[in-house]
Amino acid sequence: MKKLSIGMRLTLWYLAIFAVAQLVFGAGMWFLLRHHLYALVNDSLESQVEDLQNFLEAQKKNATTAKMREEVGETYLLEHSGDYLELHAEDGALIYRSSFLEKHPVTLAAPGQADQAISRNLSLGGRPFRFRAQKLEANAHVYTAITGVPTDDVVETLSLFRTYLLMFAPLLFLAAAGGGYWLSQRALAPVDALVGTAREISGANLNSRLPKLETGDELQRLSDTLNEMLDRIETAFLRITQFTADASHELRTPVSLIRTEAELALRRSRGEAEYIESLRHILLEAERTTSLIEQLLALARTDSGRETLHMQPVNLARMLNNVGDGWRHVATIRNLQFSMSLPAQDAFVLGDEAALRRLADILLDNAFKYTPSPGSVHLSFDQKGEKAILLVQDSGVGITEDDQPKVFERFYRVDKARSREQAGAGLGLAIAQWIVGQHRGSISVESRPGRGATFRVEMPVIAAPVAAPQPA
Numbered sequence: 232m233k234k235l236s237i238g239m240r241l242t243l244w245y246l247a248i249f250a251v252a253q254l255v256f257g258a259g260m261w262f263l264l265r266h267h268l269y270a271l272v273n274d275s276l277e278s279q280v281e282d283l284q285n286f287l288e289a290q291k292k293n294a295t296t297a298k299m300r301e302e303v304g305e306t307y308l309l310e311h312s313g314d315y316l317e318l319h320a321e322d323g324a325l326i327y328r329s330s331f332l333e334k335h336p337v338t339l340a341a342p343g344q345a346d347q348a349i350s351r352n353l354s355l356g357g358r359p360f361r362f363r364a365q366k367l368e369a370n371a372h373v374y375t376a377i378t379g380v381p382t383d384d385v386v387e388t389l390s391l392f393r394t395y396l397l398m399f400a401p402l403l404f405l406a407a408a409g410g411g412y413w414l415s416q417r418a419l420a421p422v423d424a425l426v427g428t429a430r431e432i433s434g435a436n437l438n439s440r441l442p443k444l445e446t447g448d449e450l451q452r453l454s455d456t457l458n459e460m461l462d463r464i465e466t467a468f469l470r471i472t473q474f475t476a477d478a479s480h481e482l483r484t485p486v487s488l489i490r491t492e493a494e495l496a497l498r499r500s501r502g503e504a505e506y507i508e509s510l511r512h513i514l515l516e517a518e519r520t521t522s523l524i525e526q527l528l529a530l531a532r533t534d535s536g537r538e539t540l541h542m543q544p545v546n547l548a549r550m551l552n553n554v555g556d557g558w559r560h561v562a563t564i565r566n567l568q569f570s571m572s573l574p575a576q577d578a579f580v581l582g583d584e585a586a587l588r589r590l591a592d593i594l595l596d597n598a599f600k601y602t603p604s605p606g607s608v609h610l611s612f613d614q615k616g617e618k619a620i621l622l623v624q625d626s627g628v629g630i631t632e633d634d635q636p637k638v639f640e641r642f643y644r645v646d647k648a649r650s651r652e653q654a655g656a657g658l659g660l661a662i663a664q665w666i667v668g669q670h671r672g673s674i675s676v677e678s679r680p681g682r683g684a685t686f687r688v689e690m691p692v693i694a695a696p697v698a699a700p701q702p703a
């Protein structure tokens with residue numbers, strides 16, 4: 232079964248609560264009114280009984296029943312109505328009974344039995360009454376009196392009140408239903424607008440945003456949060472499309488160079504030396520392409536979160552020594568001075584050895600690439616407190632202050648023409664920054680153009696792992 236909309240459910244809940252409240256209020260008011268009206272009737276009965284009591288007390292002590300009968304007829308009824316009065320002596324003998332009660336006898340209690348006053352609503356001759364039977368003591372005699380008051384007004388008022396209630400309650404209910412539905416639709420209209428716009432947003436128009444609400448309530452929070460989410464998605468989306476475009480562009484250059492080289496070689500027949508030269512160029516470009524593809528794959532893996540590092544204690548001092556040794560022959564080929572200052576003692580970081588080697592290789596590769604001969608490259612490592620500090624310094628071309636923060640961006644190259652010549656696609660430092668980040672470290676550069684550059688990596692050190700005891 233299809234679920235009701237939130238607006239409809241809110242309205243139904245509201246109506247159910249409204250109906251219960253209306254019922255409780257109506258019934259409460261009716262009972263309250265009834266209670267007050269009958270309290271007035273009771274007051275009138277009580278004053279009648281009081282008058283009778285005064286009358287009885289004023290009679291002679293030894294008055295007989297017959298005398299009493301005479302006195303009621305002559306004195307009492309002159310001042311009081313007595314239309315609904317009945318009076319009995321102690322022995323049950325009737326002293327007085329109005330003509331109305333002759334026709335419509337009322338029995339509330341046997342004479343002398345009404346120890347407590349007994350009150351009843353009765354209908355006599357088609358009219359509503361409230362009667363009371365009560366024992367009265369006067370001059371050492373006990374009488375039983377029955378007095379009554381017609382209650383047509385009370386009954387009529389109550390029935391009128393009930394009629395009004397039953398007449399207006401459904402009207403109020405209908406008005407509340409209409410109002411409630413209108414209100415809920417009005418309150419939820421912005422949600423429909425949000426849904427409508429959200430449905431239209433796709434990869435093609437990711438820059439669209441949901442309407443900005445100024446309601447200061449949950450709906451504004453919802454639209455703001457969704458818009459912030461769209462900002463993040465758009466940034467990620469643009470990053471990916473930019474990456475794809477840059478990657479395709481970078482790949483196109485070496486591939487077209489390989490193609491041109493091969494086409495040129497095949498255009499006419501050549502000597503062996505020329506073919507070897509062409510093949511060497513092709514091989515060089517193929518190697519560059521392979522390295523570029525590896526870099527692209529590495530970045531794609533980091534983006535997708537699939538690049539996982541295997542963290543374990545790595546002796547950074549020893550590892551850097553190994554890496555540095557590997558670069559000595561490059562220094563010789565390029566006619567550059569290469570020196571290292573590494574501490575003799577071990578220093579450990581929690582890291583992935585292969586990734587840390589790659590980091591050192593990227594920094595050293597750049598230092599050698601961007602330092603023309605004669606020049607120098609220096610690799611140093613130091614431990615300061617809880618930090619391992621790795622420095623790669625060169626005396627090369629350096630980087631301007633404006634370019635320094637940008638060199639860590641993907642595909643950013645300061646001098647595009649020179650970099651291309653030296654096989655850089657502007658990805659090395661982006662990969663280096665990712666590796667450092669994974670090791671909870673930081674990377675920065677200090678440089679003055681023409682005076683060389685210093686790349687500085689900081690990482691937290693850990694205590695040396697305890698070697699497993701050797702079996703005896």
Ligand code: ADP
Binds near residue numbers: 593639646656658660
């Ligand atoms: P590339 O593969 O082009 O070297 P990187 O991301 O490693 O890419 O470096 C980005 C850019 O930063 C380089 O193109 C270069 O212009 C500049 N750069 C990096 N290292 C150095 C350095 N040691 N000296 C001068 N410029 C450098």
